Amino acid sequence: MDAELLEAFLPEWAVACARLAAAPGDARALANLRALAEAPGAEALAQHIGVLPPDALAAQAETMLRPPMHAPQDGPKGAGVLIIDDSPTMRRILREIIAEDGAFAVLGEAGDGEAGLAAMARLQPSLTLLDIEMPVLNGLGVLRRWALRGPGQVLVVSSSALSGGEVALEAMRLGAAGVVAKPSGALSLDMAQQRGADLLRAARIALGLPHAA
Known part of the structure; x- marks a missing residue:
């Protein structure tokens, strides 16, 4: 594993993750994470930092950005x-x-x-x-x-x-x-x-x- 790549990668990844944790569905944070995941050499780090492959990350981003489906509230029937x-x-x-x-x-x-x-x-x-x-x-x-x-x-x-x-x-x-x-x-x-x-x-x-x- 390239130590220099890891040292440069982790801080930015951590910042993007923190932004996403504070505001789930943040489009900019998701885009940043995807860009980092697609960066050259990132695939070598995936097993160490949990980076999803670009296709999987894109699918996850679509799911997170989709308007939430709210279950119907229980209430009087009739x-x-x-x-x-x-x-x-x-x-x-x-x-x-x-x-x-x-x-x-x-x-x-x-x-x-x-x-x-x-x-x-x-x-x-x-x-x-x-x-x-x-x-x-x-x-x-x-x-x-x-x-x-x-x-x-x-x-x-x-x-x-x-x-x-x-x-x-x-x-x-x-x-x-x-x-x-x-x-x-x-x-x-x-x-x-x-x-x-x-x-x-x-x-x-x-x-x-x-x-x-």
Whole structure:
């Protein structure tokens, strides 16, 4: 091995490597390394300093300069759903119903209208399941403010908004995508399951998703 060649080569190689370590993908540092690797006599040093052959170095440079491929971030699978209801029991029931359909994923919950509006702004749900009778701000109050600047669609889930009734008609006038009855725990199991199926069907219709007839 030529000692003089090694003495002249190593400092410049070390500088280029240090630059590349500080800024991976640095085109100038990569070009410098390639030039050094292609220098006459460099092949004799390869086994001592780990210099790649010019072709291999060029291929490595292309890989390093290529824009990185980022793996998709884990996140909710399906359309994001927000539940606004003052009853913790009802929120749990609605979560369980939503979990039955892979087209949806619950993003969050809120226990009153004001907290619900804040959650809407923060989470930007595709669909909000909204109760009517709540403290602080009721469901119709939420709809009035949501109609001006709120995200997604709103499906009213309420025992007080009977189909065709005044409250239901007002909710629809304010932009609700639909009104469905709550799947109350006081109902028979069959009726509760039917109301859960009705809710999922209405949710799919609200978002324009395929649904069973």
